[in-house]
Amino acid sequence: MQHFIDAAPGIRLWAEEHGPTDAPPLLLIMGAQSSGRGWPDELVRMLARRHRVIRYDHRDTGRSTWSFDERPYPITALAEDAVAVLDGLDVRRAHVAGMSLGGMLAQLLVTDHPGRLLSATLMGTCALSTAPYVHPDGPRTPAEELPGVAPHVLEMWARPAEDLGLEAELERRVEHWRALSGELLPFDAEYARDLERRIIEHTGHHIAGTAHARADDSGMIRTDELAKTDVPTLVISAPAEPVFPPPHPQHLAQVIRGARLVEIPGMGHALPRPVLGPLASAILEHTSEARRPNS
Template sequence: MSIVTVNGLELAYEVHGGEGPPLLLVGGLGQQLAGWHPDLLAALVRRGFQVVVFDNRDVGLSTHLDHLGRPDLGEILAGRFDLAPYGLTDLAADALGLLDALGIDSAHVLGMSMGGMIAQVAALRAPERVRSLTSVMSHPGDHRVQPTPEAIGLFLRPAPPDLESAVLAAIEAQRVLGSPEFTPDDIWLRQRTELYWQRRTSPDGTLRQLAALLVAPDRTADLARLATPTLVVHGGSDPLVPVIGGRLTAAAIPSAELLEIDGMGHELPRPVWERVLDKIEDVVDRGEVPRRLSRPA
């Protein structure tokens, strides 16, 4: 793991693999770079990618903006959008700034959940920097996409005071958000929770990220002008971002292909990896065509 300064913040990142096409993975709400399963990263590297993972601001070992305090989500929901400490555009600028710091002129970008929204914003802000876009269990900012009441309840719980409480909270979140058709990976669930705890958890930081989501405008009209080759992946049983979110994303982007997976919740379970990676290879290949054509013979 390394640290680089981007937009006045320190971002923690890792690079896996060698000289293949760069693939930037953008994590979701509260997700640390340690939240990407190492076997999934290894599978991407075996397929020839140079994979970059990082901690968004306010999570893990990146800068935590504690001086901004805890956002008042009630006031923000009531329309005080000015109370959000930052927005998705700032998170997208961090992702693009990381590419700058690493000397990467453009990359394929895959975002998960909130990371999918950040990836969409990055593609809209700098389409020349995003060779292909993969938006996983995300949505285009259409506020008709709403979590189930049980999923919302996960965000209303007090922060766990210790590791064992954090593990229990993760198990409960898995029960609510997981895939009804796939067996949960309990070993990885505990390992990931321990890694998060050992690095740095920040309940207030996650709330600041959540505020950025709440104030984000609908991107549907802008996405209609996006020419970036796009893959949209969504689970048919997602309670946090219901499957309509993926369908709306795919419908908004002219070049998008939708991969809808029955029985998948708000996660990417191991049994679907190969199917998803095949589709990622396809969209990456679409994104590489202009680069191949532009190279001198």
């Protein structure tokens, strides 16, 4: 079932639900410049066996309002959009799962709206914390000195956005997924191309968005709040991750009170078919075990 939700003045968000309407809600939050259709249908179906799964388009993606050039907004507004989706669908409390920027937004929900969450799952992201990473053998690494984005990914991100036509844009996106997937699993170019072709059809055009890369990202640190949270949190560790490589997941699990860490073999900064089953199993185990007062 599809919906359009008024999230803010002049901002309408597209959302879609799968699964039983009386099942525990699970809100999926995608990364920067990514439509909610970036969550593969196969993964959504797996999760919908036990959940009312909700995926949605951030503003300036997919079928949601594209408005940044006329009305710039901070990244924190995207977290409030997620709350607006819950409100628009009459969801009082939900499990959330966020990937990349979506994992940061999920952390903002954990700290700023804990009463709306049943649990959180974070993947492909970094901690919104200035606390150092403590290595297993004792040394500490300041958060700002943890490994950065792989050079080959940074090089792709630095290229200017150009409209060279649909097929050229499809090829660019496929190569982007190749770079993000890491080197531990064979890359399936046709799978990536099919995913992006369906996203373009959903959006109605192939123009690449840049709003989230230009949005103000200040005011997102939540060191103390993450250390005190009661929201059950699962951190997914991806050994082939080129954007937030290890030990970023380990750092996340340290700075979020009570967080649990699960590694998905071969996973990078993408959702190829081989990781979907293990990822769904990890999320479903976490959501089934999450217990909070009055849940």
